[in-house]
Every structure is written in structure tokens, then in C-alpha cells.
Amino acid sequence: MTARDKPLFSGNIAGTPVRVIADSGASVNVLNETDYLAVKNKSKLTHSNSRVYPYYMSAEPLNLLGKFQADASNGQYTCKETFFVVNGPSSSLLSWKASQKFNLITSVISVSEPKSHLDTDIMSEFPTVTAGMGTCKCDPVKVVVDESIKPVAQPHRRISFHVRKKVEQKLDELERADIIERAEGPTPWISPIVAVPKLTGDEIRICVDMRAVNQAISRERHVxxxxxxxxxDLNGCKVFSKVDLRQGYHK
Incomplete structure (x- = not known):
């Protein structure tokens, strides 16, 4: 990382301009020896029994020369801070708390999505796509079937007694919505349905075990x-939206 990439800020410590890094991971203020010697009217160093480590899980603490207190300012805010002076040419760091005091770093506690009147306007402006199931306006999907695969009539899977009523209601609902249609007479393919309860617990989802049928469908290749x-592709885009495809697996 170059100096340009680092979050460097100009500040004053005891009236002396100093370049420091606003470090969101630092718990204390750290000043290297060179910057400390350049500080005018600096307080005398006092001994410190604290151990300051360069990063989390580091086994070796920094070689501290001592600590001192001085007024720190960034031109807008001034407060008294404690600085630990380290031996060597390491970077001078402003702690997480001090960076917040100087408004160099802000923390986001929670993110909320404001409700907009546009939601209601869109719902009323496009009732055909925001209510009910809707219909597909594109060309019908053509499924390529491998005629060499022998049809399979799978046995019926027993449905628990306590959900049979819900299954009947759901099948009637799907038939009225023109999502499924009743098949009459003999058919070479039979795939069993599986009733899966939804998270709400009040409804069920009708699924079909299509593994046998899929063996007879020629797979198309898409990148x-x-x-x-x-x-x-999204480079330059400024407006994004999310769409909830209601029962999109029926499309």
C-alpha cells in the first residue's frame, strides 16, 4: 500500500503539524519517535506499563519509549489525548475513538430502508403485474425430448392425512389460476407430487419429482x-431495484 492509499490526515499535536493515519483498528494513539521529537512544547515522556501490540494476535508488543498527553486538533475539533511513543520509524496512528472525535471515521450502527410513496404509486400504476399470478407474454418454451428414453410411470407417493385437505385445496387453486390442467386418460409419464410446508406453517407448496422426466429432456447449454x-455489465448504473417474483417457479 502506498502513502496515497493510506487514510492520512493532517493534524496538530501541541501546536505542531503532524501527519497521522486514522486507524479504525487502533485502540490507542501511537506516535513514532521522529514525529514525537518534532512536536514543539511537548510534554515529558512518562513511563508506561501498558503493552501495545501492532495487530491482533501479535505475540510481540511494540517497543514503547513512554507516553505523554497533549492537545490534538484537526482544525475543527480540539481535545486532550494520550499518545504512546514507539521506538523506530513506524506510522503515527490515531485511535478509533480519537478518529471519531475528530469526525475522521464514522460508524454505521444500523441500516434502514426508508419507505417511499413511490411503492404505492408503482403498485397502483401497474396493477396487472403487481396483483395475481400474471401470464407469460413471451414465446412458449420448447422442450426437446429424447424419444429414445422409455417413459417412466412412477408410483404415487402417499400424502399424510393431516395435509390431504390442503393439497386438494392447492390443486384446485392452481387449476383455477390456469397454472396446471387436469389430465384425462392414460399417460406414459407419471411423476409423483410432494407436499412441502411453507415457513408460515399455514400453507403448503406443491412440488413434483421430475428426476425421471429430466432424463428424457435434452439439455441446452448456456454460458x-x-x-x-x-x-x-453494471458499470455506470445508478438506479437499482429488486423484484419479488411471486411463485416464480410456476413461470
Whole structure:
């Protein structure tokens, strides 16, 4: 990391300009020996029994020359701070608490998404896409079937008695919504349904075990974009939205 990359700030310690790094991981203020010697009207160093480590889980503490107190300022705020002076040319650091006092670092406790009247406006402006299931306006999907695969009629999976009523209601609901249709007469393919309870506990989701059928479907190959591809495509974008596809697995 170059000096330009570091969060360097100009400040004053006992009236002397000093360049310090605002370090969100530092618990104390650290001044290197060179910066300490340049401070005018500096207080005399006092002995310190504290141990200051350069980073978390470090086994060797820094070689401290002592500590002193002085007024620190960034032009807007001034307060008295304790500085630990270390031997050698290490960087001078401003602690997490001091950086907050000087408004160099701010912490975000929580993030909330403000409610906007636009949500209601959009819902009322596009009722056909914000209510009900809606319908697909694109061309029908063509499924390529491998005719060499022999059809499989899988046995019916028994459904627990306590959810049979919910399964019947859900099937009627899907049929009325034109999502599924009743099949009459013999069929070479039979796939069992599986009733999965939703997290709410009041509803169920009807799933179909399509593993046998998938063996007869010729797979199409598509290039899946990487994260780098997506980030490149989003370069320059300023407005983002999220869409909740209600029961999108039926589309």
C-alpha cells in the first residue's frame, strides 16, 4: 500500500503539524519517535506499563519509549489525548475513538430502508403485474425430448392425512389460476407430487419429482456469467431495484 492509499490526515499535536493515519483498528494513539521529537512544547515522556501490540494476535508488543498527553486538533475539533511513543520509524496512528472525535471515521450502527410513496404509486400504476399470478407474454418454451428414453410411470407417493385437505385445496387453486390442467386418460409419464410446508406453517407448496422426466429432456447449454461479467455489465448504473417474483417457479 502506498502513502496515497493510506487514510492520512493532517493534524496538530501541541501546536505542531503532524501527519497521522486514522486507524479504525487502533485502540490507542501511537506516535513514532521522529514525529514525537518534532512536536514543539511537548510534554515529558512518562513511563508506561501498558503493552501495545501492532495487530491482533501479535505475540510481540511494540517497543514503547513512554507516553505523554497533549492537545490534538484537526482544525475543527480540539481535545486532550494520550499518545504512546514507539521506538523506530513506524506510522503515527490515531485511535478509533480519537478518529471519531475528530469526525475522521464514522460508524454505521444500523441500516434502514426508508419507505417511499413511490411503492404505492408503482403498485397502483401497474396493477396487472403487481396483483395475481400474471401470464407469460413471451414465446412458449420448447422442450426437446429424447424419444429414445422409455417413459417412466412412477408410483404415487402417499400424502399424510393431516395435509390431504390442503393439497386438494392447492390443486384446485392452481387449476383455477390456469397454472396446471387436469389430465384425462392414460399417460406414459407419471411423476409423483410432494407436499412441502411453507415457513408460515399455514400453507403448503406443491412440488413434483421430475428426476425421471429430466432424463428424457435434452439439455441446452448456456454460458453462465461470472461475477466479473455481471460487475462489468453494471458499470455506470445508478438506479437499482429488486423484484419479488411471486411463485416464480410456476413461470
Amino acid at each position: 453462465i456469467p461470472t461475477i466479473d461479467d455481471i460487475v462489468a
